[in-house]
Amino acid sequence: xxxxxxxxxxxxxxxxxxxxxxxxxxxxxxxxxxxxxxxxxxxxxxxxxxxxxxxxxxxxxxxxxxxxxxxxxxxxxxxxxxxxxxxxxxxxxxxxxxxxxxxxxxxxxxxxxxxxxxxxxxxxxxxxxxxxxxxxxxxxxxxxxxxxxxxxxxxxxxxxxxxxxxxxxxxxxxxxxxxxxxxxxxxxxxxxxxxxxxxxxxxxxxxxxxxxxxxxxxxxxxxxxxxxxxxxxxxxxxxxxxxxxxxxxxxxxxxxxxxxxxxxxxxxxxxxxxxxxxxxxxxxxxxxxxxxxxxxxxxxxxxxxxxxxxxxxxxxxxxxxxxxxxx
Amino acid sequence: xxxxxxxxxxxxxxxxxxxxxxxxxxxxxxxxxxxxxxxxxxxxxxxxxxxxxxxxxxxxxxxxxxxxxxxxxxxxxxxxxxxxxxxxxxxxxxxxxxxxxxxxxxxxxxxxxxxxxxxxxxxxxxxxxxxxxxxxxxxxxxxxxxxxxxxxxxxxxxxxxxxxxxxxxxxxxxxxxxxxxxxxxxxxxxxxxxxxxxxxxxxxxxxxxxxxxxxxxxxxxxxxxxxxxxxxxxxxxxxxxxxxxxxxxxxxxxxxxxxxxxxxxxxxxxxxxxxxxxxxxxxxxxxxxxxxxxxxxxxxxxxxxxxxxxxxxxxxxxxxxxxxxxx
DNA sequence: TTGTAGGCGTTATCAA
DNA sequence: TTGATAACGCCTACAA
Numbered sequence: 001x002x003x004x005x006x007x008x009x010x011x012x013x014x015x016x017x018x019x020x021x022x023x024x025x026x027x028x029x030x031x032x033x034x035x036x037x038x039x040x041x042x043x044x045x046x047x048x049x050x051x052x053x054x055x056x057x058x059x060x061x062x063x064x065x066x067x068x069x070x071x072x073x074x075x076x077x078x079x080x081x082x083x084x085x086x087x088x089x090x091x092x093x094x095x096x097x098x099x100x101x102x103x104x105x106x107x108x109x110x111x112x113x114x115x116x117x118x119x120x121x122x123x124x125x126x127x128x129x130x131x132x133x134x135x136x137x138x139x140x141x142x143x144x145x146x147x148x149x150x151x152x153x154x155x156x157x158x159x160x161x162x163x164x165x166x167x168x169x170x171x172x173x174x175x176x177x178x179x180x181x182x183x184x185x186x187x188x189x190x191x192x193x194x195x196x197x198x199x200x201x202x203x204x205x206x207x208x209x210x211x212x213x214x215x216x217x218x219x220x221x222x223x224x225x226x227x228x229x230x231x232x233x234x235x236x237x238x239x240x241x242x243x244x245x246x247x248x249x250x251x252x253x254x255x256x257x258x259x260x261x262x263x264x265x266x267x268x269x270x271x272x273x274x275x276x277x278x279x280x281x282x283x284x285x286x287x288x289x290x291x292x293x294x295x296x297x298x299x300x301x302x303x304x305x306x307x308x309x310x311x312x313x314x315x316x317x318x319x320x321x322x323x324x325x326x327x
Numbered sequence: 328x329x330x331x332x333x334x335x336x337x338x339x340x341x342x343x344x345x346x347x348x349x350x351x352x353x354x355x356x357x358x359x360x361x362x363x364x365x366x367x368x369x370x371x372x373x374x375x376x377x378x379x380x381x382x383x384x385x386x387x388x389x390x391x392x393x394x395x396x397x398x399x400x401x402x403x404x405x406x407x408x409x410x411x412x413x414x415x416x417x418x419x420x421x422x423x424x425x426x427x428x429x430x431x432x433x434x435x436x437x438x439x440x441x442x443x444x445x446x447x448x449x450x451x452x453x454x455x456x457x458x459x460x461x462x463x464x465x466x467x468x469x470x471x472x473x474x475x476x477x478x479x480x481x482x483x484x485x486x487x488x489x490x491x492x493x494x495x496x497x498x499x500x501x502x503x504x505x506x507x508x509x510x511x512x513x514x515x516x517x518x519x520x521x522x523x524x525x526x527x528x529x530x531x532x533x534x535x536x537x538x539x540x541x542x543x544x545x546x547x548x549x550x551x552x553x554x555x556x557x558x559x560x561x562x563x564x565x566x567x568x569x570x571x572x573x574x575x576x577x578x579x580x581x582x583x584x585x586x587x588x589x590x591x592x593x594x595x596x597x598x599x600x601x602x603x604x605x606x607x608x609x610x611x612x613x614x615x616x617x618x619x620x621x622x623x624x625x626x627x628x629x630x631x632x633x634x635x636x637x638x639x640x641x642x643x644x645x646x647x648x649x650x651x652x653x654x
Numbered sequence: 655t656t657g658t659a660g661g662c663g664t665t666a667t668c669a670a
Numbered sequence: 671t672t673g674a675t676a677a678c679g680c681c682t683a684c685a686a
Contacts, residue, residue: 072399
């Protein structure tokens with residue numbers, strides 16, 4: 001390579017890194033030779049020399065098959081964002097995330113770590129201090145003193161949902177819960193939001209009931225209908241997928257229930273704002289990956305590139321409330 | 328490190344790589360010292376020396392937001408399989424996949440390339456010869472002379488669906504098409520299966536019609552019902568998501584349509600065999616990631632580790648047909 | 655503006 | 671069974 005361009009190796013190096021001025025014609029010669037030989041600097045050698053590997057580890061353990069769809073959005077978005085900032089993403093899907101993360105950080109393969117699909121007692125978060133690299137979680141695990149956390153403020157989301165209904169004079173909301181398995185594995189954000197709703201409902205003297213996801217199926221939808229008809233329920237807060245909520249709403253409407261006269265509806269579900277929900281005028285606080293991932297990337301790259309200390313940092317973002325006719 | 332264990336650097340190296348026999352007590356000393364210093368071999372230096380990086384590039388360009396869920400399954404499964412074989416996966420999501428792939432292969436970061444979400448005229452496949460590394464696609468693009476391809480045999484799947492209906496004396500199937508956008512971007516496998524169905528329907532003298540996905544919505548489901556009632560349609564081949572197909576089936580049943588007496592139903596959709604479909608007795612040929620990904624990994628690791636030539640190889644797998652009461 | 659040389663951590667070769 | 675040493679390709683301080 002250096003021979004072909006008739007320059008020294010250092011000239012080649014500087015031509016690529018731009019860390020010292022090069023005469024235009026020399027630069028030209030180098031780049032032509034590079035093109036000719038299909039040359040690219042060797043990643044391994046480069047990594048050995050420089051502190052920056054431009055690789056981050058994306059830890060998304062496969063806890064639960066059913067959950068894949070929702071957090072796939074997150075790590076695709078995460079990879080996109082990291083790429084924009086010049087980083088490649090190493091996908092770690094092992095069940096036991098900790099060992100894998102240690103392997104890639106301690107061997108100096110990855111500059112930083114991103115944890116996704118956080119559970120309440122997340123072991124990957126608890127072990128963050130042992131990675132020797134900055135670490136950030138999308139979510140808020142119980143132990144978070146050794147890493148940064150970015151998440152929607154689900155505490156606030158629960159409160160906003162309850163307060164909005166309270167302001168409209170509603171007293172008896174029902175909470176359409178997401179998959180039971182999500183609660184069994186103690187999905188962090190779901191627990192936080194559910195607790196918050198109960199706390200605030202109590203404070204406002206409201207009667208909050210819950211419906212398991214299975215009861216949303218057609219055969220059981222009757223019960224929900226009757227609760228509303230008999231005025232035992234006057235509002236719905238849903239965390240099931242929009243398409244399922246749509247099924248419920250349509251079923252209720254076909255039985256003569258009117259929104260928001262008979263029942264208010266608020267959706268708090270994964271995914272970008274749903275056009276179907278908007279079409280029906282259903283209010284929603286969507287869980288959109290984009291702003292969260294962008295914030296997480298910014299924080300992590302700051303830690304990697306400027307050496308900022310981020311352990312213990314918690315950044316909770318205010319949910320966006322699309323208020324529509326359903327409340 | 329070598330000092331602490333009182334051995335030479337080469338002994339440390341061999342202790343970790345296992346490439347030459349080490350006396351147990353020496354090995355012990357090395358590992359204790361490693362634990363003490365929290366030492367792990369430097370990945371960069373390792374990559375520089377050895378031909379194997381144990382990293383593969385996973386190219387999944389974000390062509391279409393709506394499509395994310397279905398192929399997220401694939402690259403999660405892919406990462407899992409590669410991990411089992413000792414490889415990490417580098418997630419490449421850039422819109423223009425080619426440049427990214429070249430970057431990681433030419434810089435000796437990745438040992439091989441896996442292409443996902445293949446379209447008919449896939450440019451990443453067409454450029455595979457320029458990567459300088461073995462490359463494999465999950466799917467069958469038009470140009471595939473420079474890479475290996477693994478896929479379900481969608482040609483055969485279309486044929487099997489048609490022939491099964493023909494064997495049962497059906498003459499007028501309707502094809503419930505997936506998202507229109509998937510066809511607009513020329514998703515490879517959808518085109519193949521659709522063509523195949525038309526070819527074989529023609530051969531058997533059957534009358535195959537098509538329904539756009541939008542017509543599955545409730546407001547248009549009436550038309551489908553009427554077609555069946557009037558005997559203009561006697562069978563359904565669906566490639567929409569199981570949950571949507573369920574909606575259709577229920578709507579038809581509530582209008583008095585009986586399966587399979589009035590209409591046969593076959594589902595050919597992404598995801599593992601659906602328990603809801605099984606429950607209703609609906610036959611299906613599911614598009615499951617696991618066997619495809621395993622086959623692809625085997626071929627790719629064979630190419631990487633044994634230097635097998637895989638360019639031009641095409642491996643089509645026979646679809647699994649779960650025949651139930653719906654046909 | 656460009657070249658020379660030393661060192662990064664690992665592995666392969668050769669010697670003990 | 672283990673040790674010493676020379677590469678690998680890159681970066682950079684220093685020399686020209």
